[in-house]
Amino acid sequence: MDKMKVVVTGGTGYIASWIVRDLLKDGHEVRVTVRKLKDKEKYVHLLNLEKKYEGTLKIFEADLLKSGSFNLAIEGADYVMHTASPFSVDRNLDPRKDLLEPAVQGTVNVLEAVNRSKTVKRVVLTSSLAAIYGDNRDMDDLGIEAFDETMWNSTSSLDNNPYSYSKTMAEKKAWEMVGQQEAWDLVTIHPGFVFGPSLSKRVDATSIDTLRRLLSGAFRTGVPHLEYVFSDIRDISTGHIRAAFTQEAHGRYIIANENGSFLKMAKIIKHHYGDQYKLPRRIIPKPVIWAIAPMIGLSKQYIKNNVGYTLKADNSRSIQELKMTYRSLETTLIDHIEQLRKDGLV
Numbered sequence: 001m002d003k004m005k006v007v008v009t010g011g012t013g014y015i016a017s018w019i020v021r022d023l024l025k026d027g028h029e030v031r032v033t034v035r036k037l038k039d040k041e042k043y044v045h046l047l048n049l050e051k052k053y054e055g056t057l058k059i060f061e062a063d064l065l066k067s068g069s070f071n072l073a074i075e076g077a078d079y080v081m082h083t084a085s086p087f088s089v090d091r092n093l094d095p096r097k098d099l100l101e102p103a104v105q106g107t108v109n110v111l112e113a114v115n116r117s118k119t120v121k122r123v124v125l126t127s128s129l130a131a132i133y134g135d136n137r138d139m140d141d142l143g144i145e146a147f148d149e150t151m152w153n154s155t156s157s158l159d160n161n162p163y164s165y166s167k168t169m170a171e172k173k174a175w176e177m178v179g180q181q182e183a184w185d186l187v188t189i190h191p192g193f194v195f196g197p198s199l200s201k202r203v204d205a206t207s208i209d210t211l212r213r214l215l216s217g218a219f220r221t222g223v224p225h226l227e228y229v230f231s232d233i234r235d236i237s238t239g240h241i242r243a244a245f246t247q248e249a250h251g252r253y254i255i256a257n258e259n260g261s262f263l264k265m266a267k268i269i270k271h272h273y274g275d276q277y278k279l280p281r282r283i284i285p286k287p288v289i290w291a292i293a294p295m296i297g298l299s300k301q302y303i304k305n306n307v308g309y310t311l312k313a314d315n316s317r318s319i320q321e322l323k324m325t326y327r328s329l330e331t332t333l334i335d336h337i338e339q340l341r342k343d344g345l346v
Contacts (some may be wrong), residue, residue: 001126003028003029003055003080004028004029004079004245005029005031005039005077005078005079006023006028006029006030006031006077006078006079006080006081006123006138006244007030007031007032007033007070007073007077007079007080007081008020008023008030008031008032008033008081008083009033009070009073009080009082009083009084010033010034010045010082010083010084010085010109011030011033011034011043011059011064011083011105012034012042012043012200012202012204013047013083013084013205014194014198014202014207014208014211014233014295015083015126015191015233015236015237016032017045017046017199017200017254018085018196018199018233018234018236018237018271019081019240020032020046020049020057020242021053021085021237022059022086022238022241023048023055023241024049024050024053024054024056024236025053025054025055025169025299026054026056027053027054027221027240028055028057029055029056029058029086030046030055030056030057030058030076031058031059031060031074031077032046032058032059032060032162032267033059033060033061033062033070033073033084033141034059034060034061035061035062035063036061036062036064037059037061037096038246043046043059043107043204045199045200045210048057048159049199056082056224057139058073058081058114059243064084064085064102064105064106064109065101065102065105065106065109066109067112067246068109068113068178069109070109070110070113070183071113071117071292072114072115073113074114074117074120074121075113075116076117076119077117077119078119078120078121078123079120079121079122079123079244079245080110080114080120080123080124081123081124081126081240081244082106082107082110082123082126082174083124083126083240084106084110085102085103085107085126085166085167085170090175092179093162093204095158095159095165095166095220096158099163099165099166100158100162100165100166100169101179103166103167103169103170104166104169104170104173106170106315107125107171107173107174107177108173108177108267109173110123110125111177111178112278112296113323114184115177117182117330118183119190120183120184121185121198122184122185122186122187122244123174123178123184123186123187124186124187124188124191124240124243125170125171125174125186125187125188125329126188126189126191126240127167127170127171127189127190127252128164128167128190128191128192128253129147129187129190129191129229129256129313130153130156130161130163130164130167130168130253131153131164131167131168131171131188131190132147132148132149132151132152132153132254132313133147133151133153133155133163134153134155134160134161134304134305135155135156135161135306135309136305136309136311137305137306137307137309138155139309139310139311139312140309141145141159143313145312145314146312146313146314147254147311147312147313147314148254148281148313148317149190149191149251149252149253149254149317150313152164152168152172153167155170155305156168159189160299160302161178161302163262163268169318171188172249174188175188179329181296185250186248187244187249187250187252187253188251188252188253188291189236189239189243189253189255190252190253190254190255190256191231191236191255191256192228192229192230192231192256192313193207193229193230193231194207194226194230194231194233194236195207195211195230195231195232195233195329195333195336196231196234196235196327196332196335196336197234197335197336197338197339198233198339199234201343201345202244203345207287208340211333211336211337211340212340212345212346214262214265214266214277214279214280215271215277215279215337215340215346216277216278216346217277217278217279217283218257219262219266219279219280219282220278220279221280221284222280222281222282222283222284223261223262223263223280223282223283223284224283224284224286224289224303224305224307225261225272225283225286225308226261226262226264226306226307227259227260227310228259228261228311228313229256229257229258229259229311229312230256230257230258230259230260230315230329231255232326232331232332233332234258235255235257235324235326235327236255237289237346238324239253239318239324241256241286241323242322242323243322243326246321246322248321249321249322253314253317253318253321254313254314254317254318255315255318255324256313256315256328257315257327257328257329258328258329259310259311259312259313260329262280263280263281263282263283264329265333266279266280266281268329268333268334269331269334269337270336271339285331286303286307288326289303289307290303290304292315
């Protein structure tokens, strides 16, 4: 493959770091945007990756809410991978100010810079399964076997699952903007609940924090029957790169594989590590979860619409068109735990 100039926004993030690594390994010129150039400790792992691989790395400062701040990074680029977006389920946040506005306005600012560049061929946007469905019960309500890329989240709002709403609105804005020009096209990637080894020792990613809490015994008394569709961080990176460089790629791609729950995760971990970790061994009944909802940070509406429902996603389109092969949840978890152990984080 010819050497390409590829921009990765939010390049210090959990997902973005793997994308940067794989692009550098393939010999590309990678341009990464960060919030503050002076916070070098947040991207030193990327500088170390550059030393290992053929590609070159350039770091740019950019702010999701600042118009024009992505212009310099994107000028003259061939591809843009827009991964930067706020992610939090903290109920104390202001949903509009902390989630919706940076997700949507950040997408607008990045795509306006793409329009100005006159060189970008394709944008790959990191969306989410959260833009495809709102609550687990949606699958039952729709009478379907699994969610697929034709579906849109129609049940989330600023009051109900605001993170999911922000991802949905940001993706819709991207599709609106791509339709207003003909110079570049858009492909969107839809991961599920992401796990897998991190390339840095940062622990502020929600997935990493969740796994550390699971291993620490935070859920040892039991867990609710909440199902997820899981994604391996390395598969997500591969999905982004194939979506960019596969000429025929178009539209939306679910990059996720197995479904399951925290209890399934715990059984996998126990099989490998025995009693080294204080893992949950039982499901807490829904009425009990309902009663303690305020204490564990879950709304009663969320419990009603998610606890006890099966969740599945159809990844066949990514297998057929992007030639994806997926790691098992077992491989993902064990590799992730081994990274945490090696880095002294558990």
